[in-house]
Amino acid sequence: MCLAIPARITAIDVAADTAKVALGGVSKDVSLALVEGAAVGDYVLVHVGYALNKISEEEAERTLRIIGEMGLLEPAQDTGLSEMAPASGTGGRS
Amino acid sequence: MTSERRFPVRLDVRNGAVDMSHGSGGRAMAQLIGELFRRYLDNALLAQGNDQALFAPPPGRLVMSTDGHVISPLFFPGGDIGSLAVHGTVNDVAMAGARPLYLAAGFILEEGFPLAKLARIVESMANAANAAGVPVVAGDTKVVERGKGDGVFITTTGIGVVPEGILISGDRAEPGDAILVSGSIGDHGVAILSKRENLGFETEIHSDSAALHGLVAAMVEAVGEIHCLRDPTRGGLATTLNELAQQSGVGMQIREDAIPLRPEVAAACELLGLDPLYVANEGKLIGICPPDRADDLLAAMRAHPLGADSAIIGEVVEDPHRFVQMETRFGGSRIVDWLAGEQLPRIC
Amino acid sequence: MRYIDEFRDQRLARRLAKTIAAEAQPSREYRLMEFCGGHTHAIFRYGVQHLMPPNVRFVHGPGCPVCVLPMACIDQAIALATQHPVTLCTYGDLMRVPASERKTLLKAKAEGADIRMVYSTQDVLRIARHQPHRQVVFFAIGFETTTPPTAVAVKVARSEGLDNFSVFCNHVLTPPALRTILSAAGPRGARLDGILGPSHVSTLIGSRPYWFVAQEFGIPVVIAGFEPLDVMQSALMLVRQLNEGRCEVENQYTRAVTEAGNRKAQALMDEVFQVRARFEWRGLGILPDSALTLGEAYADLDAERRFPTQVAAAREVRGCECPAILRGVKQPTDCRLFGNPCTPENPMGSCMVSSEGACAAYWSYGRLREPARAGAATG
Numbered sequence: 001m002c003l004a005i006p007a008r009i010t011a012i013d014v015a016a017d018t019a020k021v022a023l024g025g026v027s028k029d030v031s032l033a034l035v036e037g038a039a040v041g042d043y044v045l046v047h048v049g050y051a052l053n054k055i056s057e058e059e060a061e062r063t064l065r066i067i068g069e070m071g072l073l074e075p076a077q078d079t080g081l082s083e084m085a086p087a088s089g090t091g092g093r094s
Numbered sequence: 095m096t097s098e099r100r101f102p103v104r105l106d107v108r109n110g111a112v113d114m115s116h117g118s119g120g121r122a123m124a125q126l127i128g129e130l131f132r133r134y135l136d137n138a139l140l141a142q143g144n145d146q147a148l149f150a151p152p153p154g155r156l157v158m159s160t161d162g163h164v165i166s167p168l169f170f171p172g173g174d175i176g177s178l179a180v181h182g183t184v185n186d187v188a189m190a191g192a193r194p195l196y197l198a199a200g201f202i203l204e205e206g207f208p209l210a211k212l213a214r215i216v217e218s219m220a221n222a223a224n225a226a227g228v229p230v231v232a233g234d235t236k237v238v239e240r241g242k243g244d245g246v247f248i249t250t251t252g253i254g255v256v257p258e259g260i261l262i263s264g265d266r267a268e269p270g271d272a273i274l275v276s277g278s279i280g281d282h283g284v285a286i287l288s289k290r291e292n293l294g295f296e297t298e299i300h301s302d303s304a305a306l307h308g309l310v311a312a313m314v315e316a317v318g319e320i321h322c323l324r325d326p327t328r329g330g331l332a333t334t335l336n337e338l339a340q341q342s343g344v345g346m347q348i349r350e351d352a353i354p355l356r357p358e359v360a361a362a363c364e365l366l367g368l369d370p371l372y373v374a375n376e377g378k379l380i381g382i383c384p385p386d387r388a389d390d391l392l393a394a395m396r397a398h399p400l401g402a403d404s405a406i407i408g409e410v411v412e413d414p415h416r417f418v419q420m421e422t423r424f425g426g427s428r429i430v431d432w433l434a435g436e437q438l439p440r441i442c
Numbered sequence: 443m444r445y446i447d448e449f450r451d452q453r454l455a456r457r458l459a460k461t462i463a464a465e466a467q468p469s470r471e472y473r474l475m476e477f478c479g480g481h482t483h484a485i486f487r488y489g490v491q492h493l494m495p496p497n498v499r500f501v502h503g504p505g506c507p508v509c510v511l512p513m514a515c516i517d518q519a520i521a522l523a524t525q526h527p528v529t530l531c532t533y534g535d536l537m538r539v540p541a542s543e544r545k546t547l548l549k550a551k552a553e554g555a556d557i558r559m560v561y562s563t564q565d566v567l568r569i570a571r572h573q574p575h576r577q578v579v580f581f582a583i584g585f586e587t588t589t590p591p592t593a594v595a596v597k598v599a600r601s602e603g604l605d606n607f608s609v610f611c612n613h614v615l616t617p618p619a620l621r622t623i624l625s626a627a628g629p630r631g632a633r634l635d636g637i638l639g640p641s642h643v644s645t646l647i648g649s650r651p652y653w654f655v656a657q658e659f660g661i662p663v664v665i666a667g668f669e670p671l672d673v674m675q676s677a678l679m680l681v682r683q684l685n686e687g688r689c690e691v692e693n694q695y696t697r698a699v700t701e702a703g704n705r706k707a708q709a710l711m712d713e714v715f716q717v718r719a720r721f722e723w724r725g726l727g728i729l730p731d732s733a734l735t736l737g738e739a740y741a742d743l744d745a746e747r748r749f750p751t752q753v754a755a756a757r758e759v760r761g762c763e764c765p766a767i768l769r770g771v772k773q774p775t776d777c778r779l780f781g782n783p784c785t786p787e788n789p790m791g792s793c794m795v796s797s798e799g800a801c802a803a804y805w806s807y808g809r810l811r812e813p814a815r816a817g818a819a820t821g
Contacts, residue, residue, distance in 0.1 A: 006445040024361025033594040049562025053645040059697035071457025426489020428807035
């Protein structure tokens, strides 16, 4: 729902419970009141001036990989692997 | 009102403020003009001290344009209301393919506005005018009561002369024409937003506010058959393309991945939920020309410092509905609509 | 931009599109509801629907908190700002939503009401600190994504003793709305085969609250990320569930959504809010246990108690089909007001004014596919 954007924490102000986050060369201060254990270098979802959740970089890479595997190659790019294995979804029942 | 007139007490530019007497037409106003405005905006025509500037127009067709400037904040990265007022009107005149000649400037000042800020603005305006080679030859000042103005409003009017054989107008786009833009979009709007206090983000983006008449002259010289020129100010690229489509009775097809966009501007727009297509520009232009001239026009634009990032972004098509359609960078398709009102940051 | 651009990759999109086209069985239709307005917006902005085969279609859901906010709430907010000496703070999304008699917060502001647009509840706190002798009311809206920020502000206001701070609470809950849509689905309701679950509501509430959709209604769910590739992958996952006869709650947005969700934020919500017995939703009617109000411990910060207001009963514009569109029963083009006179410049209902509303999305992005309405294009 609602617009939330991934951004990287570049600095943390523990006393104020805020962080500086960066996205594509723009930086912004956000509140950390809704997350726990955030560290510099973590990616968080930013929504209305708050960090909502951390983003799992591992899961992000995995999702992209699976998307890549799910996609059929165009004929010109066919390397013989055009038949992709049926994937069971990235999470199954969760 | 000559600059030799003496006033008993010098204007306190450092700590003083505008008051109602500065607009009343009497000595106080004369002093404001003599010791502040004329200090920066000085040229032979203004120095005559008349209520009008007298000059013989060069031969050719004349264009005239006017623009009110009410921007807030008054000072922003890359400019201020003074330089903006010069660039904006110089550009409006230039978009006809004209060489701008002169500017006139009307100031509406709010009672209580600090003279130090006014001096900064006027100096900036003078610098912009000098750099552009377009002097401010006539002016006016009025003062309104506190609370009835936003510090300062500036209206600039400009005139220019169009070279022989040039006919550039918003209704001249034809199906098949190429659509070009002179550089990255959204810089000005994002620079402004970065200053508005309740959108606290910092960015290196500066307003792109610039006088484009030099670029236009280079373009017109390289390609005399340019059909349309317009600068996408308020409402952004999308609004201006729609205006041109309406005026010319055509449609347009553009490609999102061809539109120059700085990463910082893209990022700022993401954070605010804004679409860069609708964010204001103050130093960019859109050009529309016959397809066989597009490469020459592009080369001429790129050769000029203000057009280094120019790109061909699409073409004009037949379309009775006059839609501007865009192939998204995702490979889908959408229309690019007129803006309903000012784009507001959104949460969802 | 990391974790944004990669999920907008055109090459991957084309390949996924081929897969979806190959796997969608030509003999059947796949009607997938994207519950969340943010997804509606993304689908239209990137033109995702054009990459789908014709038998895989998106049905637009009511997950746009601006769209489901009853007119009466905007009337009440305007009344708060005009009948009491308060500073009313609101998110930008609400400024142009038409209330009764075509009034809006923007118009009320133009007429002198002290209404200020904010980006964050942190801004509201700043304003309250800055003007201790003037009351500041926050017009709170949004689903579960936007609710914890309000909770934080309430707690901060309490701990700092900001007596001039209060909240006009209109936060709503996703599962009850989903339940209503699904209960109404069927021959006379929206025909739905699958649900694309909201991205960021789910980061807060987790994936467990959606189990009832699969278990009670037999409709598969895929919780989908926010970017167009996420939407496409999720659509493919739903197509596969349907082809294989499975009915599960799957999570495509694993980089941000877990089964349990954000417990810290959930605890904050539980502490500050309580569930309202009933709340009127535009288009969905009165739903029980579907919205929030401040809990007893924070009741003194409730603007509705602090500032009683008089509002007349609100009436929708005649002919406005927002209610049916929100339920997924009608398309924007089925509304006789669409395009003429209802446009983003002249909205008759909230679906046209909110950038996530289906009508606004159709009008602003999708008209090239709706030739029947093309005559209204220049309106």
